[in-house]
Amino acid sequence: MKVTVIGAGAVGATAADNIARKEIASEVVILDIKEGFAEGKAMDLMQTASIEGFDTKIVGVTNDYARTAKSDVIVVTSGLPRKPGMTREELIGINAGIVKTVVTNALAVSPKAVIIIVSNPMDTMTYLTYKIAAEMGISKKKVIGMGGALDSARFRYRLAEAMEVAQSDLSGMVIGGHGDTTMIPLTRMATWNGIPVSRFLSGAKMDDVAAKTMVGGATLTGLLGTSAWYAPGAAIGQIVESILRDEKKIIPSSVYLNGEYGQKDICMGVPVTIGRNGWEKIINLRLTNAEKAAFEKSAAAVRAMNDAL
Ligand SMILES: NC(=O)C1=CN([C@@H]2O[C@H](COP(=O)(O)OP(=O)(O)OC[C@H]3O[C@@H](n4cnc5c(N)ncnc54)[C@H](O)[C@@H]3O)[C@@H](O)[C@H]2O)C=CC1
């Protein structure tokens, strides 16, 4: 199996590291526009192989799309990250052009690949990719936006913190847009080993967990001076693994909706199963009226961003 990661920056290199360590691909190609940068990251990562005990080959290239040909999975992380005080949405001006170029180039040589979009504003970049893929005759099911996997991990982190329990005992999902105000942490459905967390947390505590989850990316950007990469890289690895191992895991992801959740012609986060051919099934949750209203509000914001394309 061959995976291409476009963008050798913080998120791209961490994702490549993650994928290599899982030994789910025989080759990971990292591509960047900055001369020698991907080559350097690939060499550095390859020098961890004998210590970490993996045999995945990691290759770095400067804008050489031919070297990415026939990839099974393409991960798009190229583009600017935000700085403290910015929203993800403010990145659209520069990132839309970058995403359009790299997606067109990458899919031209790997038309059968599943493509995972990470660059922000992610839901709109996923919609842009869906449009490009559709023009090339590529199924909507091959286009997956990464946001829900990360936001759900941050949700479990905040739940574990509030409940003082093990993160691995928690189950919880975030749907909606991948934005500071558009995320919808589903506190009502979160469980601690199958027991609703509402049994252990007050309404005010659950609201606090949800609020902290929603600004998870902004909090880290404030602390780091740029956006996060370890959890984003791990979340990408989780999706790539579900694809390459055909695991059919439920991972909330941004996908093209055609009536599901009451929305059409938009990409946003919903629970989907992910397997060898991309996303397979949208899981239809029974939302309460309040959750439905939050989803609609989130969709309106994502749609406004899409209109800016
Ligand atoms: N969806 C999500 O959950 C997350 C999304 N992000 C987004 O991922 C993107 C990358 O973040 P970082 O890795 O931290 O940024 P970074 O600045 O460390 O890396 C971005 C890389 O993209 C490369 N690049 C720019 N234009 C390119 C082109 N045309 N072709 C190939 N490579 C190109 C740059 O040279 C740079 O190495 C940002 O847009 C960020 O907002 C980051 C974390 C989570």
Ligand SMILES: O=C([O-])CC(=O)C(=O)O
């Ligand atoms: O916060 C950002 O700008 C990057 C991102 O999407 C995240 O870490 O969730």
